[in-house]
Amino acid sequence: xxxxxxxxxxxxxxxxxxxxxxxxxxxxxxxxxxxxxxxxxxxxxxxxxxxxxxxxxxxxxxxxxxxxxxxxxxxxxxxxxxxxxxxxxxxxxxxxxxxxxxxxxxxxxxxxxxxxxxxxxxxxxxxxxxxxxxxxxxxxxxxxxxxxxxxxxxxxxxxxxxxxxxxxxxxxxxxxxxxxxxxxxxxxxxxxxxxxxxxxxxxxxxxxxxxxxxxxxxxxxxxxxxxxxxxxxxxxxxxxxxxxxxxxxxxxxxxxxxxxxxxxxxxx
Amino acid sequence: xxxxxxxxxxxxxxxxxxxxxxxxxxxxxxxxxxxxxxxxxxxxxxxxxxxxxxxxxxxxxxxxxxxxxxxxxxxxxxxxxxxxxxxxxxxxxxxxxxxxxxxxxxxxxxxxxxxxxxxxxxxxxxxxxxxxxxxxxxxxxxxxxxxxxxxxxxxxxxxxxxxxxxxxxxxxxxxxxxxxxxxxxxxxxxxxxxxxxxxxxxxxxxxxxxxxxxxxxxxxxxxxxxxxxxxxxxxxxxxxxxxxxxxxxxxxxxxxxxxxxxxxxxxxxxxxxxxxxxxxxxxxxxxxxxxxxxxxxxxxxxxxxxxxxxxxxxxxxxxxxxxxxxxxxxxxxxxxxxxxxxxxxxxxxxxxxxxxxxxxxxxxxxxxxxxxxxxxxxxxxxxxxxxxxxxxxxxxxxxxxxxxxxxxxxxxxxxxxxxxxxxxxxxxxxxxxxxxxxxxxxxxxxxxxxxxxxxxxxxxxxxxxxxxxxxxxxxxxxxxxxxxxxxxxxxxxxxxxxxxxxxxxxxxxxxxxxxxxx
Numbered sequence: 045x046x047x048x049x050x051x052x053x054x055x056x057x058x059x060x061x062x063x064x065x066x067x068x069x070x071x072x073x074x075x076x077x078x079x080x081x082x083x084x085x086x087x088x089x090x091x092x093x094x095x096x097x098x099x100x101x102x103x104x105x106x107x108x109x110x111x112x113x114x115x116x117x118x119x120x121x122x123x124x125x126x127x128x129x130x131x132x133x134x135x136x137x138x139x140x141x142x143x144x145x146x147x148x149x150x151x152x153x154x155x156x157x158x159x160x161x162x163x164x165x166x167x168x169x170x171x172x173x174x175x176x177x178x179x180x181x182x183x184x185x186x187x188x189x190x191x192x193x194x195x196x197x198x199x200x201x202x203x204x205x206x207x208x209x210x211x212x213x214x215x216x217x218x219x220x221x222x223x224x225x226x227x228x229x230x231x232x233x234x235x236x237x238x239x240x241x242x243x244x245x246x247x248x249x250x251x252x253x254x255x256x257x258x259x260x261x262x263x264x265x266x267x268x269x270x271x272x273x274x275x276x277x278x279x280x281x282x283x284x285x286x287x288x289x290x291x292x293x294x295x296x297x298x299x300x301x302x303x304x305x306x307x308x309x310x311x312x
Numbered sequence: 313x314x315x316x317x318x319x320x321x322x323x324x325x326x327x328x329x330x331x332x333x334x335x336x337x338x339x340x341x342x343x344x345x346x347x348x349x350x351x352x353x354x355x356x357x358x359x360x361x362x363x364x365x366x367x368x369x370x371x372x373x374x375x376x377x378x379x380x381x382x383x384x385x386x387x388x389x390x391x392x393x394x395x396x397x398x399x400x401x402x403x404x405x406x407x408x409x410x411x412x413x414x415x416x417x418x419x420x421x422x423x424x425x426x427x428x429x430x431x432x433x434x435x436x437x438x439x440x441x442x443x444x445x446x447x448x449x450x451x452x453x454x455x456x457x458x459x460x461x462x463x464x465x466x467x468x469x470x471x472x473x474x475x476x477x478x479x480x481x482x483x484x485x486x487x488x489x490x491x492x493x494x495x496x497x498x499x500x501x502x503x504x505x506x507x508x509x510x511x512x513x514x515x516x517x518x519x520x521x522x523x524x525x526x527x528x529x530x531x532x533x534x535x536x537x538x539x540x541x542x543x544x545x546x547x548x549x550x551x552x553x554x555x556x557x558x559x560x561x562x563x564x565x566x567x568x569x570x571x572x573x574x575x576x577x578x579x580x581x582x583x584x585x586x587x588x589x590x591x592x593x594x595x596x597x598x599x600x601x602x603x604x605x606x607x608x609x610x611x612x613x614x615x616x617x618x619x620x621x622x623x624x625x626x627x628x629x630x631x632x633x634x635x636x637x638x639x640x641x642x643x644x645x646x647x648x649x650x651x652x653x654x655x656x657x658x659x660x661x662x663x664x665x666x667x668x669x670x671x672x673x674x675x676x677x678x679x680x681x682x683x684x685x686x687x688x689x690x691x692x693x694x695x696x697x698x699x700x701x702x703x704x705x706x707x708x709x710x711x712x713x714x715x716x717x718x719x720x721x722x723x724x725x726x727x728x729x730x731x732x733x734x735x736x737x738x739x740x741x742x743x744x745x746x747x748x749x750x751x752x753x754x755x756x757x758x759x760x761x762x763x764x765x766x767x768x769x770x771x772x773x774x775x776x777x778x779x780x781x782x783x784x785x786x787x788x789x790x791x792x793x794x795x796x797x798x799x800x801x802x803x804x805x806x807x808x809x810x811x812x813x814x815x816x817x818x819x820x821x822x823x824x825x826x827x828x829x830x
Contacts, residue, residue: 097432123434134429138447147443148433197433 047111049075049205049237050096055105056261057091065091067261068105075204078231078238080252080269082245084283087258089241093207096239097126109205124148127198127236131210134194135182141167141193142178148200166196169233171226188219192226199234208240212247224250245284249273257283315493316500322809323497331501333396333477338464338509341400343541345407345460350453352408353415354441363416370409378402378470379594386474386601395590395607399468399476406467407460414456418449451520458513465506469498474598475561475590475607479505484564484592487722491807513537557586558773558780561599561611564592565721566810567657567741570799571612573814574787575767579610581818582783595693596621603647603770610769610784614657616761618642618649618768620699627699631656631762648771650781651788652764655796659694659760660740660752661704662728668751675756679735680708688712689733691721699761701737707759725750741793743801765791786822795821 050073057066065088073079083089094100095107098114107114109122135144142163149159167173170192182190191211198206212220224247231238242248248255249269257265257272257280265272265280275281320327356363376384381402422445430440472480482498485491519533558579562572572591580587590608593599600622602608618638619625625641628634639649661676673679679686688710694700695718704710717733722744724736729748738745738752745752767784774781791799799817802808 099428099432120434120436123432128429128432130425130429130432132425134423134425136426136429136444136448138444151433151435151439 046075048072048108049077049110050239051108051111052092052095053106053108055095055102055107057088057095057100058103065261066095066102069262070105071256071263071266073237073239075237076235078240078251078253079256080248080254081239081241081256081258082243082248082283083241083258084243088261089243089258090209092258093128093209093239093241096205096207097123097128124152124201125203125205127200127203127206129191129194129198129206129208129211131213135190135197137182139182140178141172141180141182141185144182144193145196145200147197152201162200163196166199167193169199169230170196172196186219187215188223191215191223195227195230199236202234204237206236206238208238210242211240213242213244220247227251259283316496319493319497327497327501330477330479330481330498331505334465334468334479334502334505337396337399337403337468337471337476337478338461338505339541341403341464341468342407342457342461344400344404345411346457348404349408349411349456349460350415353412353453354419354446356412357416357419367409367413367416370412373405374409378406378467379473381405382471382474382594386598395474395602396471396476398474399471399478402471403464403467406463410456410459410463411453412456414452414459415449418452419445421452422448451517454513454517454520458510458517461509461513462506465502465509469502472592473564473594475593475602477590481592485569485810487720493807512540557588558583558777559588559590559607559609561593561602561608562591563596563599563611564594565739566743566803567739567796567800568612569810570796570803570814571653571765573810574791574818575610575612575784577811577814577818578783578787578822579780581824582786583777583779585777585780603768604645606770606772608770609773610767610780612653612765613649613768614763614765615649615652616658616699616763617697619761621693621697624698627703627761629758629761631764634762635764635766642768643771646771648769648774648781650767650769650784652766653787653791654789655741655765655791655793657739657741657763657765657793657796658755659699659737659763660742660745661755662725662736662738662745662750662752663734664728664731665749665751667734668753673751673753675754676704676708676759677756679753680710683710683712683735686712686734687714687732688716688735689719689724689727690716690737691724692718693721694737704737704759707757741796741800743797743799743804746797746801747805765796790821 050071052069052071055066055069056064058064069088069092071079071092081089081092091100095102095114096109098117098119101115109117109126114122136147139147142160145163145166146159149162154162163178164173167178172189172192177189182193185193194211212223215223228251240248240251252269254267255265255269255272256263259279264283265275265277267275272280273284275284352366356366382398385398385401426444426448427440430444435443468476468478469480469483472478472484479498479502483495483502486493486495486498516533516537560572560576560579562568569591572589576587576589579585590602593602596613596617599608599611599613603611613622615631615634615638618641619634620627623638623641625637628637635649635652642649661679663673663679667673671678671682673682690701695716701716717727719727721738724733725738725742725744725748727733728736728750738750740752744750767787769780769784795817799813802813803810
């Protein structure tokens, strides 16, 4: 049996103030799988991601990446094996698109020609193949383009694991639907082990091979999307009703929603 | 305006040298302030507990007037004293604050999400600093450098008070001669220099802050700034290479400038030695401190001043006794008092000529009787010195209704002439006495000790260069009180160039030593 890409074993984590964010939390992400974690603001979704790449360490239990406890990983090595797409992208404003995508290859000391070739390949992959894009500056890009660059940057040295923190939260519904399709296309090609965090149930159902529901620091559901959607568990039900529900499928994402893209960003 | 251009043309060599010194002071101090301030800012940006006290301290330093700062540093070994070194220390201290502050502000203003992205991508703290934080903070840092450099241009003018040279020389010289043209001759280039520095660094800042710049152009902007700094520094250092020269100092009033120039020229002519002029130093104590520290080799002092202000010895009115006492006191501290030049520049208690005639005033005693209706104005030194105002008031029973106004010595002559005050303590040899129709009063109680002017030099210098001693001794007894008054008149009233005045006097009065005779 292959080693799971990510494994949480009875992980507890407390904020400095003593507030318990995760409580004996367990989770497994198989290699090449996409896990979508849904939960309300403050439910600990982002904490889960930060525990994976050792931005945080658990107070109890263990987080294993490729079978190895994150405490044993050298943090810099670990982070370079784990691509991270942030909610607000965090593109470096002093670097152009090519510069941003090539950051990690340069850190790894790749020769410039190899970096350039890889950047072209990645921009092509995320649908920004036009030659003019590579030289643009972050403030010249649309929100959707920025997210694509963020994904390309995270994939730069082909890390086996990809973490995405509300990656499409700040986009308008049309662009969002477009990027969902794009994401599935890219994932079919690259087959990463992905954890994607969102507060949008529709997005979770659209992207996840499996969907986990996070509430009160624990997983109250973890299964294939259709199983979660049909859950009779009262807590899951209540959460499903409380969350903005969007019918599944590309092209219908644009339906009226209780909470718009901008609101989603602000709620974090 | 015409006079100003004429002055610049006549002094173009000197102007270029002073401008060079000024640029050197500003560039060197700014480069060091950047080299120290940026790392300090980086270090404290992450340590809020350190950052606020550090900025507080730097702000306090900034509020110390630069002249006071030069004064504080005077007795400090290694960094203090007079000359360019001490001036650099002060300018560096002033430059640190804006640079540290903008470095901290630049680093703190970076969006946390961007920093987090860097960390999450696996950057080490060093990589994060060099590839993300510093490039993003750079425009802010350059803005701080700009402030520091412009402040340095201004502060460097004051550095002339401790003999660091620069355009402040003209400003001080103009102030002591009460000659607006000379003041402007220094002030205008200094202002233009400040504007140039400001515009140049603004250009660099813009190059760095506009995002749509290729890294190559940003590198070019940084490179231009760096190369300019290096070129300015090396040219400045090259210009200042004058080791092995005799360093001649003077205090900061006209007579001292003339005497300093006479001493310098006689050494150049008769000892054949190169001379570095550090004229216009800010007072007796600065000159004395510099001589002790070896920053000066020779300047002209007055026996009574040395007795009271330098050595704090009891006042005596016996001319020969005072000279011997002072010569011995100097000898004990490694200095040699050379024979007197020939005049006694005593304090002259001055009133307006019109008042003297109307009220029949002849002596200081006569004036003391008028004091309840009068206002007095004195130079800084006269108020403090043991042979100054306090003793004078006691000896003659002055009773002014309000405390004397403290003002610049040279300006006090004008203040008296224009009726702002009614009595001042000037120099007996001042050229302005005649020019402004002022009346010196007789010291009939013999309060003031003798103030015979005589060069005082470091004994070590005289031993090593006996020809310097010979040259200085040739001035002995050659300058009478009338001569000195005429020289001061030529400088102060006729606004003639001091170098020319000195050259003409030496040529006419001091015969050239025949070097060929044994």
